Amino acid sequence: MADDVLTWLLDSDPSLRWQVQRDLAGAPPAVWQATRARVATEGFGARLLAHQDPDGQWAGGAFFPRVDGEVQWPAEGDGQPWTATTWSLAQLREWGVDPAVLGDTADRLAEHCRWEYDDLPYWGGEVDVCINATTLANGVWLGVDVEPLAAWFVEHQLADGGWNCEWVEGSTRSSVHSTLNAVRGLLAHEVATGGSAELRAARHRGEEHLLARRLLHRSSGELLDVCLTPPVHPSRWRFDVLRALEHLRAVSEHESTAPDPRAAEAVDRLRAGRHPDGRWVQGPVQPGEVWFGTDAPTGEPSRGVTLGALRVLAWWDADVGPAQ
Template sequence: MPDPVIGWLLDSDPAIRWQVLRDLLDAPEAEWRAERARVETTGWGARLLSNQDADGQWAGGAFVPAGFDWSEWHSVGQPWTATGFSLTQLREFGIDPDSGIARRTVALVGMNAHWDHDHQPFWEGEVEECINGRTVADGAYFGVDVAPIVERLVGQRLADGGWNCERINGSLRSSFATTINVLEGLLEFERSTGGTAASREARRSGEEYLLARQLFRRLSTGEVADPAFLEFTHPNRWRYDVLRALDYFRSAGLLARPDRRIAEAIDHVQSRRQPDGRWVLDRQLAGRVWFDVDDGQGQPSKWVTLRAMRVLRWWREQGA
């Protein structure tokens, strides 16, 4: 390849390769779809599916593994092996939602998985907006009717335009993390169904919440809201960073043109490019996983590099 970084990305798992072909090389659709079809049979996608329980769940639970000892959360970290996070990872890998194994998984999860909060059926969601945002994204991607959860999320929007999982505990201010989780869900819902007038308006207000803060600053003082927002994490799980937010706006690019208020975040991404053209993984979340999909914190990351390169390409092509 003329670009050694592209060659490095292509020397990878099908979950990355198909996105490089589509998003960076403009390969014919038949080519990237053929590579995408390998996700369920080769590499990380197949490996994650091999850890699935007979009843369609992962680790026997929806949010945490069955029989989870909550002291582990404090001593080791939040676990990432249960059904909700595994489905999100399959979606991010790009498994074909119409494949037989995907349809079987969705049906089994619907029959057997229940949320830890109050034993709610999985595809009905629970009470936290972060969890429900990801459930909407996963459900919409896999063809599940998640409209009732969307309606709840629309009604849970706060006065500043975003969302916060701490709303049920009295919070009146939105959070960056909850808002990006909900926005990703609403975008996937809109893609699969066209959305509703209320969901589209809610998505716009959530976008405005982030844009007004330049994706990482406090509205009140202009200070950086959290230094971790400027560090690149993968997989993000429920965590927020500016690269995740930028990739959301890129993904929504056909629906909303670039806004100059993200220019500073774009500059930050550009500034973090290493001399060899790659980006490193700044943060790797603690807690049990099925397997790692990066070479470790502080090392060049194909996932972070893919996301950064396609965000910057989108920004340039929009003439922003």
């Protein structure tokens, strides 16, 4: 990594800078922890916290904004709005905000927040795999007892080892998007609580489903369309090569295991996206209303993608070795 790339990454919001310090710059814990503590009081973290409603929600709703109790469904072509409670909590969590900063948010959400689907209580989740996976991770981060929601993933795992948000419409074939979100949520739960043998086995089956296809292919061997586009940051729910490899890196760290060689083709594809200046560009940004922008527009150098890619390559090359 060139010095100018590291300098560029460090010249960023505290929500990203502390990760650069910890994972790329080799800063001592006292340094990156001090930067991480600033996320809640300045920059993106402070701005997003300031948008929280008195009842604990963001934009008045669980998954979609509400105005005077009415769900604000997006117009066709506008994209998913990213301002409501679930997305805001996930962003704060991924930025490294100390959950203590949110005080009694979990209790306020239990009292006031309901899903758009069937008016279900917030911390119980609903029927969508991706929504439930994010809620599981958010819940354990805020100290909520979400064990019934964790068990839901075992009950809804498909025969091929993965998950699909379309199971309610009868789908029996797993989706890479849904499966990656599910294993990410289960890993967050396991790291926070210790998990259980049953939940760990379900996560491993999901990861095996993705690895058996080398993170890139359908069961037929055909390359997945979603792997033809560059990674995007923030990725939110969409599957891409970087997001999948970041999960495998987190698994290796959690379980003290070596990288799985079946991910090599995906690593090569990620490495090939590096531009001559040492940076990666932003992929196709998902449309939809946001509180404020946090990274580059599509096609421009992205600090978030570059950090993630360099972090994955450092993990992979330390064990497997760089490509020849």
